[in-house]
Amino acid sequence: MSSPLDTQVLIVGGGPVGLTLAVDLGQRGVSCRLIDKRPAPWFLPKMERCNARTMEHYRRLGLADRIRAAGYGTDLPMDVFIVLSLVEPPLVHHPYPSVDELKALIAETDDGTQPLEPYQLISQYTLEPLLKSVAEELPSVTVEFGCELLDFTDDGEGVSARVQRADGTTETIRAEYLAACDGGGSTVRQQLGIELEGTSGLNMRQALFRCDDLYDRIPIGKGRHYHVADDTATFLITQDDTKHFSLHAVVDEDDEMAALFEKTVAMPVEYETLYVGKWTQRLMLAESYGRGRVFLAGDAAHLVIPTGGLGMNSGVGDAMDLSWKLAATLQGWAGPGLLASYEAERRPIGARNVNASRQASAGRRAWRSQWRPEITEDSPEGQAARDQLIAVADREQRWSNDLLGIELGYRYSDSPLICDEEGDAPPSDSFSYTPTTWPGARLPHLWLEPGVAVQDAIGLTNAYTLLRVGADPQPADGLVDAFAELGVPLQVLDVPSDSAEKVYQHKLLLLRPDMHVAWRGQEPPARPADIARTVTGH
DSSP states (O other): OOOOOSEEEEEEOOSHHHHHHHHHHHHTTOOEEEEESSSSOOOOOSOOEEOHHHHHHHHHTTOHHHHHHHSSOTTSOOOEEEESSTTSOOSEEEOOOOHHHHHHHHHTOOSSOSOSSOOEEOOHHHHHHHHHHHHHHSTTEEEEESEEEEEEEEOSSOEEEEEEETTSOEEEEEEEEEEEOOOTTOHHHHHHTOOEEEEEEEEEEEEEEEOTTHHHHOTTOOOSEEEEOSSSOOEEEEOTTSSEEEEEEOOSSTTHHHHHHHHHHOSOOOOEEEEEEEEEEEEEEESOSEETTEEEOGGGTEEOOSTTSOHHHHHHHHHHHHHHHHHHHHTTOOOTTTTTHHHHHHHHHHHHHHHHHHHHHHHHHHHHTTOOGGGGSSSHHHHHHHHHHHHHHHHHGGGGTOOHHHHHOOBOTTOTTSOOOSSOOOOSOOSSOOOOOOTTBBOOOOEEETTEEHHHHHOSOSSEEEEEESSSOOOOHHHHHHHHHHTOOEEEEEEOOHHHHHHHOSSEEEEOTTSBEEEEESSOOSOHHHHHHHHTTO
């Protein structure tokens, strides 16, 4: 006989991934308890951008506007520069639109090529407390910082985790499932004996500076990233309030970072050094995403170089995939294969994103390899060095910033929950995005009416959704009955717009709760029970 439960899901780790998982589970009515060994979220700029797909997730959670209000001004440019310093004409300037400009474009675009939400620059030290406050508002969620996981056991019927608080007291928490969102040094992953496979790169230092007037005084143009063409891989990042800046570089001593900041800024400023620390570039993937009733998500499952901004964003994708499957299982309607599909779906995406980050990093290394000592000289040799670096950088730096296809175009191509089709599937590894409803893909965004997207009409739901596309809806009785026989919730939504017929290209689309296409057809399926059983893990 198993011990009584303290919670349905125990989440270890209170970073953005663990907190997103807690919020999504809590909104789905699942009881969960989140613990983190830190006394409170740290004031460290570990990530600084939610990409378009992550912001789509946060929109469904009702958080997109709150995140934008807390982050970088939506009217500010997202430009990227390669410079010698902040006061000299940039070698390369890649303009990127503000959130407001992208929202205006999205509002007038109805061909599926745009995301529902644009990106948002927000520092991790801003995002974490915001998500924590949201999680704490949910009655089914308990958040406890200053509580460290010591060890756990999985007896096949539940997980018992032994934890210790800052005052030295210990407790055993009993849960049905454990989700490890505890970072690259994951205690959970190590206890499971799961190895990380991959490579390590540069050993770097990161510093965080406060400089209240720097952003307004930058003469070469406002932006989010300033890469310095030098021999230390110097990289200055604007944080969300435009008063803090993080600096990355390959230097030997902590003390060198302040001098390097001054050299990069190249004008008199008053500033404060808030943090300096070491970090190592890693491209690594866990050999498994969990065992038994224990699952890995975020950095516990994959380590991605910040180049391309795929680390935290990949982790949010993990959380959103795992959450609805845990909810379905705990609510009793999931088939035995539903939760087991988490690794089959997310690990290939982890590998895909690691490879995309590797390609982006290779692009950055390519232009940095063109640096020559004479590049700062006012001489023919200096101009030649600058011209050569510019020619390479203008092309290769784009791999780090133009990733909409990686963000939106991923597809669960080998999932046991997807009714795949014969024929040539669209590529899912391109950096550019082409909308598709091929099974496994994210549903392309379309407007039902101004300001109301298809995803908005569906809402955050524990149900599957059958979209009936076109002015003459196809019969839905077969699938409705098949889902009802399994006890699986299914809602039907009619989308009569011409745009939907053109973009979706099928009259029936069966969507999972995470807005990925599970099956599509031009007419009702001949064997609806088989489809229902496949997509629900039965």
